[in-house]
Amino acid sequence: MQSVLKWEANKETYQISQSHFLTLGSYSKEDIHFLLEDAIKLKKNQKEGVPHPYLQGKVLAMLFEKSSTRTRVSFEVGMLQLGGHAIFLSSNDIQLGRGESPADTAKVLSRYVDGLMIRTFDHQTLEEFALHSNVPIINGLTDSHHPAQVLADLLTIKEHKGKLKGLKLCYLGDANNNMSHSLIEGAVKVGMDIAIACPTGFEPDSCILTAMKKEAFLTGSSIQVGQCPIEMVKDADVVVTDVWTSMGQEAETEKRVNLLAPYQVNEELCKHAKDDFIFLHCLPAHRGEEVTAEIIDGPHSVVFDEAENRLHAQKAILKALLSN
Numbered sequence: 322m323q324s325v326l327k328w329e330a331n332k333e334t335y336q337i338s339q340s341h342f343l344t345l346g347s348y349s350k351e352d353i354h355f356l357l358e359d360a361i362k363l364k365k366n367q368k369e370g371v372p373h374p375y376l377q378g379k380v381l382a383m384l385f386e387k388s389s390t391r392t393r394v395s396f397e398v399g400m401l402q403l404g405g406h407a408i409f410l411s412s413n414d415i416q417l418g419r420g421e422s423p424a425d426t427a428k429v430l431s432r433y434v435d436g437l438m439i440r441t442f443d444h445q446t447l448e449e450f451a452l453h454s455n456v457p458i459i460n461g462l463t464d465s466h467h468p469a470q471v472l473a474d475l476l477t478i479k480e481h482k483g484k485l486k487g488l489k490l491c492y493l494g495d496a497n498n499n500m501s502h503s504l505i506e507g508a509v510k511v512g513m514d515i516a517i518a519c520p521t522g523f524e525p526d527s528c529i530l531t532a533m534k535k536e537a538f539l540t541g542s543s544i545q546v547g548q549c550p551i552e553m554v555k556d557a558d559v560v561v562t563d564v565w566t567s568m569g570q571e572a573e574t575e576k577r578v579n580l581l582a583p584y585q586v587n588e589e590l591c592k593h594a595k596d597d598f599i600f601l602h603c604l605p606a607h608r609g610e611e612v613t614a615e616i617i618d619g620p621h622s623v624v625f626d627e628a629e630n631r632l633h634a635q636k637a638i639l640k641a642l643l644s645n
Contacts, residue, residue: 337641341451341458343444345468346506346532350540353475353510360476360630360637367402367633374404375644379435381407383461384415386441391604392461392469395631396438399639402632408434427454436643457642464499464567465526469638470603471503473630475511477623478559480630481599486512486541491557491594493518493550493584494611495577496525500563500603509533509542516545518553520580550584557594560621561601562586562611578610586612591621599623 335355339347366373381400383393393409400407417426423446430437431454439447440461451458460468479485490508492501496519505525508515517525524530524546537544547553554560565581566574591598600612600622608614617624 340642341454342468342638342642343447343451343458343460344466344506345471345503345510346529346536348510350510350512353472353507356472356634356637356641357476357479359640360472360633361479363636363640364630364633372404373402375640376400376403376405376435379403379405379643380433381405381436381438381639381643382410382430382434383407384410384412384417384437384439384441385461386412386417386439387462389440389461391628391631392440395635396459396461396639399632399636403636403639405435405639405643423449424453426450427452427458431455436639459638459642462499465502466506467499467503467603468507469635470500470631471507472638473627473634474504474561474601474603475507476630476634477601477627478513478599480626481623482558487514488558489514489516489556490559490561491516491518491554492561492563493554493586493590494562494581495519495523495565495567496546497523498563498567500561501525502529504561505529505533505544509537509540509544512540512542514543514545516547516553516557518547518550518584520548520584523580550590551593554590555593557598559601560586560591560594560598563603564605564607565611581611585610586616588613588615591616601627604628 338349338352363373383396397407427450436457438459438461439450442464444463444465447460447463460466482488490513492504496517502525505515534544565577598621600616602624606612606617
């Protein structure tokens with residue numbers, strides 16, 4: 322299954338290389354730039370009140386094994402703004418939560434709907450859905466990847482900095498998580514340099530690092546991983562962090578807070594970034610832990626632009642995969 326769209330910005334026909342949206346690492350740099358340009362166009366149309374019912378009559382099923390605010394609302398509103406419909410399904414609403422396999426669930430639901438957005442724990446579950454589904458599978462979040470969020474992050478950076486290639490992004494904190502992995506993949510694909518500051522034992526997945534270092538050679542970007550937050554954040558154009566304790570890790574909270582405290586994003590640390598740096602956080606945030614209020618509520622923060630851009634970036638994904 323391939324999705325062929327008209328890229329109205331330059332009147333060319335562009336073909337997305339993937340049938341599903343599972344990771345940014347599986348997308349080409351051309352795919353990502355196309356989605357970003359289309360998101361900009363869709364956002365402009367929405368602000369100007371121009372209707373864009375590209376998905377008239379289409380239905381998206383949204384499966385949630387993890388709770389959500391931004392993911393649910395942005396995908397549901399996005400489908401409505403594109404002229405389609407969205408159905409919310411928690412693990413308590415379907416037989417998947419009572420032992421039915423992802424394969425059987427995918428085979429059944431893909432006969433009813435035009436696409437499936439899934440927010441789950443194990444990334445393998447998502448891949449199993451994609452293997453057995455006849456409609457596009459969209460990653461709303463897994464424990465190892467969060468590509469829809471990072472596409473919105475790239476859109477936000479592009480809006481505020483005017484470009485992506487050649488910028489330096491610094492991520493601080495727990496780097497063995499979905500945000501770090503998708504930021505590495507997204508940054509490298511668009512030619513951004515990325516520096517990761519984390520303590521020992523919190524490094525990114527080695528397989529993702531190896532694959533993206535090879536990709537970085539082709540795109541002219543670089544990946545650094547180090548323990549010194551000051552060294553990693555030096556001259557950064559973009560500073561990013563995430564919560565220190567994700568869903569399912571609550572029992573480790575005290576240990577994590579102690580180990581990650583030196584990686585808090587605060588005014589003293591950010592003196593080493595560029596004077597015009599922007600701060601990103603996927604939210605929800607814990608002020609006083611991974612970031613201080615002075616930073617997240619200060620003049621460098623663009624976190625609410627970032628949150629809004631979830632809507633527009635995801636509309637570009639939905640349009641690309643469901644409008645064929």
